[in-house]
Amino acid sequence: MSNRRILIIDEMHKSISPLLKQVGFVPSYSPHITREEIIRLKEQYVGFVVRSKTTIDKALLDGQKQLKFIARAGAGIDQLDVSYLENRGIEILNAPEGNRDALGEHVLGMLLCLANHLRHADMEVRNKVWDREGNRGFEIGGKTIGLLGYGHMGTAVAEKLAGFGCRVIAYDKYKKNYGDLYAEQVAMEDIYEQADIFSLHVPLTDETRNLVDLKYLKQFKKPIVFINAARGEVVPLQDLLQAMNEGIIRLAALDVLENEKLSFLTDQQAVNFNKLIKDDRVLLSPHVGGWSFESYQKINEVLVDKIKNINFSDG
Known part of the structure; x- marks a missing residue:
């Protein structure tokens, strides 16, 4: 293959270029390149390495x-026009193997924080309030934890929970025979019936967008602890707030939001966001599940390993 040039359009761990060179490619590291500059490029590339800068579509x-390929530095591919890429025969690579452990630990950390009121307790002690009874927590042991989605992220969460003495059940519409040492395969109805804690691990697709709405949440038989470290658009924030008001959700941990551009919220989104941040039953983080120092480098290693195994034809 004569052309072995790869364009990297987002900030990546510094190992990306050396790793690509080691397997015979010519990387062009251009994290500040704009969408308009990419469109006007005269140079031809065999692949792009992308994160979240811009939509990867026909116009681009x-x-x-x-x-020959688009390599997404992360798990989600919701910013890729998949049908266009497939029609052109452009291979899609992503790297959920690289950040699964970071995501699993983050979810566990958020759950432990909620269970033990750590954020609330920390703020009180800083203000010289010593309230032991008001900050009494609950144990994860003995609880039933339901996972929606049992791919790389769901399995990572289940693995991290293995030592806590809890029961983990999982539903994945697109997998078969996925029950393992860490989680039981169940129907979604079983999760509605049995879950004390419910954690989302599905990608953002046309099918999952707004999937977990108020009607969906009302099917849970017990008040749940709700965790979303997948994609914010899966859960309408208005419905999440209503579910909390109605006691369907008793605690919530959100690493993702419906609109993460907080300076560009619609009027209604701003109203909902203000309600959310005033509710001390909610724990928030800025979409950093899976974004550890270690995963930053591991994602590169996973992607380069996949790139070198593509069957390139000459020309």
């Missing part, structure tokens, strides 16, 4: 006639 890639 039409001029890249030799493109």
